[in-house]
Amino acid sequence: MILRNVRAHYSTDHGPVVRAVDGVSFSVGEGEVLGIVGESGCGKSTLASVISLTARPPLHVTSGEMILDGDTIALTDQTDIPQDWHGRKVSLLPQRAMNSLNPTARVRDFVVDVVRAHDATVTPQEAIDRALERLEQLSLPSRVLDSYPHQLSGGMRQRVVAVVSTLLDPGVLIADEPTSALDVSSQKELVLLLQLLLERGFIRRVIYITHDLPILSNIAERIAVMYAGEIVEIDETKSMIRSPQHPYTQALIGSTLDPDPHLRGSRLQGIRGAPPDLRNPPSGCRFHPRCPYVMEICTREAPPLVGDPDHFSACWWVQQQLAGKPFEKAEA
Numbered sequence: 518m519i520l521r522n523v524r525a526h527y528s529t530d531h532g533p534v535v536r537a538v539d540g541v542s543f544s545v546g547e548g549e550v551l552g553i554v555g556e557s558g559c560g561k562s563t564l565a566s567v568i569s570l571t572a573r574p575p576l577h578v579t580s581g582e583m584i585l586d587g588d589t590i591a592l593t594d595q596t597d598i599p600q601d602w603h604g605r606k607v608s609l610l611p612q613r614a615m616n617s618l619n620p621t622a623r624v625r626d627f628v629v630d631v632v633r634a635h636d637a638t639v640t641p642q643e644a645i646d647r648a649l650e651r652l653e654q655l656s657l658p659s660r661v662l663d664s665y666p667h668q669l670s671g672g673m674r675q676r677v678v679a680v681v682s683t684l685l686d687p688g689v690l691i692a693d694e695p696t697s698a699l700d701v702s703s704q705k706e707l708v709l710l711l712q713l714l715l716e717r718g719f720i721r722r723v724i725y726i727t728h729d730l731p732i733l734s735n736i737a738e739r740i741a742v743m744y745a746g747e748i749v750e751i752d753e754t755k756s757m758i759r760s761p762q763h764p765y766t767q768a769l770i771g772s773t774l775d776p777d778p779h780l781r782g783s784r785l786q787g788i789r790g791a792p793p794d795l796r797n798p799p800s801g802c803r804f805h806p807r808c809p810y811v812m813e814i815c816t817r818e819a820p821p822l823v824g825d826p827d828h829f830s831a832c833w834w835v836q837q838q839l840a841g842k843p844f845e846k847a848e849a
């Protein structure tokens with residue numbers, strides 16, 4: 518799957534728009550889990566809405582296209598996307614998905630609604646049979662279909678929604694903070710379920726969005742770091758955690774309980790300052806007001822992408838480091 522140059526903003530009643538996603542491009546390989554991480558408000562859920570084709574006003578997509586299994590769609594008019602893209606090509610497991618279950622209906626009704634919303638030719642019994650088969654393949658109890666949501670634990674509800682959202686074998690599953698409301702053991706079970714869905718070929722790619730870096734170190738092959746609407750670094754997970762290049766990635770890892778046990782506790786520190794207002798983001802590099810390595814050029818010009826499209830950092834300092842050129846560290 519390839520995503521090219523996605524830009525999306527929220528219109529507001531007064532004043533400038535909120536530029537929540539600004540020029541995001543990346544690819545996700547067959548069988549790959551790509552993690553997306555960043556502070557609250559950096560645009561992760563907005564990006565999830567755009568990729569899952571659910572962007573609606575006041576969110577407006579002004580540019581971007583997605584290529585999946587040889588088909589290309591423009592992301593700008595999300596009300597005019599071919600039906601087979603919904604559920605079959607892309608599916609969303611949203612933040613607090615467990616609350617998407619109707620408390621007054623049994624899970625089997627939810628299954629029928631979801632499957633038939635994407636393919637009206639499927640009969641209710643066929644939808645139930647498909648869910649039963651899938652639950653069995655995943656070693657989950659079939660009795661959940663006859664349960665009401667309140668009869669299931671939060672972790673089981675979330676797993677059930679994950680199974681139902683992937684019944685049509687989507688080319689890519691976008692999981693937006695799928696474990697944020699779960700206890701630690703339910704978090705692990707959901708991650709294991711996603712891995713099993715991938716292994717069995719029921720989903721072919723996962724974009725896993727979170728602000729929890731340690732979770733990504735267990736599930737993601739690569740991580741994209743998002744800051745103020747932009748991707749500032751993408752790299753293999755191990756390499757990024759061992760040797761982050763971009764100053765924001767360094768700060769993010771330093772402010773996290775370190776996922777690498779060899780480093781745990783040795784780099785714990787906060788990220789100074791606050792994320793910018795996306796109605797009026799800083800000029801040049803958006804991280805410059807918070808960056809310990811800021812140089813004069815950073816305040817004026819958007820940084821270059823250093824690396825290749827699948828592994829890069831967007832940073833003047835990284836460019837100078839890799840080119841071996843001397844540079845002057847400005848006063849922050």
Ligand SMILES: Nc1ncnc2c1ncn2[C@@H]1O[C@H](COP(=O)(O)OP(=O)(O)OP(=O)(O)O)[C@@H](O)[C@H]1O
Nearest residue numbers: 527535537556557558559560561562563564728795
């Ligand atoms: N409906 C809306 N109208 C205007 N601005 C919005 C709207 N929804 C989100 N935003 C703004 O868009 C930006 C990106 O928000 P988004 O929810 O995508 O961030 P996030 O990275 O998912 O954050 P979190 O980690 O808290 O879930 C934020 O500045 C947010 O305030």
Ligand code: SF4
Nearest residue numbers: 802808815832833834
């Ligand atoms: S471009 Fe400059 S301000 Fe931005 S992260 Fe790199 S060094 Fe810091």
Ligand SMILES: [Mg+2]
Nearest residue numbers: 561562563612
């Ligand atoms: Mg979010």
